[in-house]
Amino acid sequence: MPQHFLLSPKAKTLSLVKIMRMSEEEARKAFQGLRWPETDGEPICPECGCVEHYDLKTRPVWKCKGCGKQFSATSGTTFHSRKLAIRDILAAIAVFINGAKGYSALQLSRDLAVDYKTAFVLLHKVREAIENAREAGALKGDVEVDGAYFGGYVKPANERKDRKDRRKLENQTGKRQVVVVVRERGGRTVTSVGKTEAEGVQLVARTVERGATVHADEASHWDRLAAAFPIKRINHKEAYSKDGACTNQAESFFSRLRRAEIGTHHHIAGAYLGAYAAEMAWREDNNRVANGYQFVMAAGAAALGGKSERMCGYWQRRA
Known part of the structure; x- marks a missing residue:
């Protein structure tokens, strides 16, 4: 092996x-x-x-x-x-x-x-x-887009009778934010922080070259991308990859960001969430680069x- x-x-x-x-x-x-x-x-x-x-x-x-x-x-x-x-x-x-x-x-x-x-x-x-x-410039080829929510955690009450439905807006803190990632296969990763995943539609419009194929899940707001891009959709209830459509590289980015949150920083929400997301995007893009060269890149x-x-x-x- x-x-x-x-x-x-x-x-x-x-x-x-x-x-x-x-x-x-x-x-x-x-x-x-x-x-x-x-x-x-x-x-x-x-x-x-x-x-x-x-x-x-x-x-x-x-x-x-x-x-x-x-x-x-x-x-x-x-x-x-x-x-x-x-x-x-x-x-x-x-x-x-x-x-x-x-x-x-x-x-x-x-x-x-x-x-x-x-x-x-x-x-x-x-x-x-x-x-x-x-590096700047439009993303090309096959591009994956997805979003994940961070921050705004509401601790459940001790006794079951006192617990509230945390999915409802009135029971949330208002501090919840979403990180949207747009990732070019074999290329660069672009991130943005907003209030809803639907804001990622504008991010794709700004960062992806016309003609590139966009891969997204079944969330309804991604339907708007079909007017400007060839789009492939994947239903994660059925499979993670099917008929050439998948968002596995976007999920890989979120896996690294979640592990950074849970195992290293414990709290990456708020005003600095965008900085942590950008760091993990850089790490994902350079995960096959020797650490000595990464050091020169960062120090330079x-x-x-x-x-x-x-x-x-x-x-x-x-x-």
Whole structure:
């Protein structure tokens, strides 16, 4: 029997030990190489683009000869204004990558001996960076669409006589959200968060190329897709795959997201649900990519991306 890719040596090219044995200077050089590959890691001023600079002896920063601004290796990146050592940030990205079903902020806070909020913000910045760096463009070929609900859990009463029908709107919390996934077979995965699964019709219209074949279940709102796309429907009461129609890859995404919710994070609802969904979409799309290359992708996305729009105001309670 052939060995599964994830168990093979080709899948394991990232060494956390090597990262933790780096000095801070070596880690900074590595980050510079990811941020400024065109100059082989030599600093470029993020304000004016000048390559001429002074090295400050008191701190690991530079002063631009063009505009006079001081900047560091992380200035203007996803980790702008960071306080953690760059080696610790690279180590955090490494353990984030190796978590097949995600990596919790509580566990990272223990691993790095930092406050929970520090770990929480750091991981969300990594999620935002990889989400922003993902390839754009319309999905083609065979595309699967489905939705699943998260959050808004209502705990049932202890005694049977006190329990209410949680399917009714008046007995719900109003916090329930749906993640809609549109997944190209052998290609990319796109996610969106909304109140109802029917909002996925517009998501398909925005992200799927005309002429692509859409696979969906028997939910009535997907009927509207037939006016614009060739569509195949699958009735899950009869089978999971029949006559070439199935949504198994969309279900695979939800399986990973559910396992991340149940086994790793325990709570992924609310304002951050979209970030967790985007992370799992990225993991699904790269599940046959060596972890060393995934690390370069994530660290490079953070180095080349701008300041975090979602998390930069977290400490001022704006996020």
